[in-house]
Amino acid sequence: xxxxxxxxxxxxxxxxxxxxxxxxxxxxxxxxTVPVPGTGTPAAPRVGPSDAEVAVRHDALVxxxxxxxxxxxxxxVLGWLISGRLLRPLRTITGTARDISASNLHRRLGVxxxxxxxxxxxxxxxxxxxxxxxxxxxxxxxxxxxxHELRTPLTAERTLLQVALADPDATAGDLRRACRxxxxxxxxxxxxxxxxxxxxxxxxxxxxxxPVDLAAVAADAVGDRAVSRRLEPAPAxxxxxxxxxxxxxxxxxxxxxxxxxxxxxxxxxVHEGRPxxxxxxxxxxxxxxxxxxxxxxxxxxxxxxxxxxxxxGLGLTLTRAIADAxxxxxxxxxxxxxxxxxxxxxPGP
Numbered sequence: 001x002x003x004x005x006x007x008x009x010x011x012x013x014x015x016x017x018x019x020x021x022x023x024x025x026x027x028x029x030x031x032x033t034v035p036v037p038g039t040g041t042p043a044a045p046r047v048g049p050s051d052a053e054v055a056v057r058h059d060a061l062v063x064x065x066x067x068x069x070x071x072x073x074x075x076x077v078l079g080w081l082i083s084g085r086l087l088r089p090l091r092t093i094t095g096t097a098r099d100i101s102a103s104n105l106h107r108r109l110g111v112x113x114x115x116x117x118x119x120x121x122x123x124x125x126x127x128x129x130x131x132x133x134x135x136x137x138x139x140x141x142x143x144x145x146x147x148h149e150l151r152t153p154l155t156a157e158r159t160l161l162q163v164a165l166a167d168p169d170a171t172a173g174d175l176r177r178a179c180r181x182x183x184x185x186x187x188x189x190x191x192x193x194x195x196x197x198x199x200x201x202x203x204x205x206x207x208x209x210x211p212v213d214l215a216a217v218a219a220d221a222v223g224d225r226a227v228s229r230r231l232e233p234a235p236a237x238x239x240x241x242x243x244x245x246x247x248x249x250x251x252x253x254x255x256x257x258x259x260x261x262x263x264x265x266x267x268x269x270v271h272e273g274r275p276x277x278x279x280x281x282x283x284x285x286x287x288x289x290x291x292x293x294x295x296x297x298x299x300x301x302x303x304x305x306x307x308x309x310x311x312x313g314l315g316l317t318l319t320r321a322i323a324d325a326x327x328x329x330x331x332x333x334x335x336x337x338x339x340x341x342x343x344x345x346x347p348g349p
Contacts, residue, residue: 011079089118105133145298153185221247234275253315254281286334
């Protein structure tokens with residue numbers, strides 16, 4: 001049964017119950033007293049009503065039932081009309097929401113001027129459609145950028161091989177050099193695919209949560225590189241492989257975007273009961289207005305297509321995705337003299 005029918009039955013049922021109670025009250029008495037003339041005191045109760053009283057009661061009962069039935073019919077009709085009028089905005093919202101799809105998410109319900117539950121519902125749905133539109137737009141950009149990033153090295157590999165094969169005077173050294181360049185491009189593709197798989201795995205949320213020390217994770221990420229480190233114990237809970245990828249991306253980014261004479265500092269520890277990993281480095285100045293863009297896939301400081309020593313613009317994107325999957329706080333602070341301070345603070349163990 002539709003909501004309109006249910007409301008109509010509710011209105012009609014409530015009215016029938018109240019009306020039946022009002023009609024039945026005068027007929028619930030089975031006896032009454034009659035005063036004795038001249039004494040002023042009530043007489044003894046009679047055994048039953050007289051024939052005249054019975055006839056009057058019968059007529060009153062019939063009249064009450066007829067009036068009650070007619071009023072019930074009117075109440076049901078009015079309940080049907082009123083419920084339809086009240087539910088009209090809901091039908092409008094339902095019809096418009098049904099028409100909205102992935103191809104026209106720019107549409108909105110636009111139920112204005114209603115400071116009630118329907119207005120709140122329309123506002124919530126409009127906000128949901130706005131987030132879906134932004135998500136689909138971001139997904140389209142991501143797919144387009146990922147396709148470009150994967151297609152570019154494939155095109156370069158094909159060109160290298162075609163040039164080497166088309167040269168009749170190519171020596172063994174030329175062929176080896178072409179093969180080495182193809183292998184280098186293949187390694188870049190492998191790193192990109194690994195990054196995309198890590199990103200997909202972290203966003204899915206399907207990973208194990210085991211005890212891990214961020215100090216050990218950071219030490220593995222730093223390795224034997226000339227990086228200043230202050231690695232105090234930082235026990236946490238999470239996926240070891242994802243946290244290693246997070247630390248590795250932060251350190252790689254710090255090395256890739258650093259100055260020739262710059263420095264890098266990696267710090268771990270516990271602050272206010274929460275373990276943290278911080279990576280600080282010198283480098284080019286980072287405008288605060290660019291921080292949000294740098295967290296998007298395939299975006300870099302000097303432009304979305306500028307490459308810094310083989311980077312793809314996925315380092316901070318992976319860091320944010322892994323931090324979000326672990327419900328960690330990610331903070332980025334540009335350094336006044338150039339460079340970036342990045343801190344990932346995980347929940348307590």
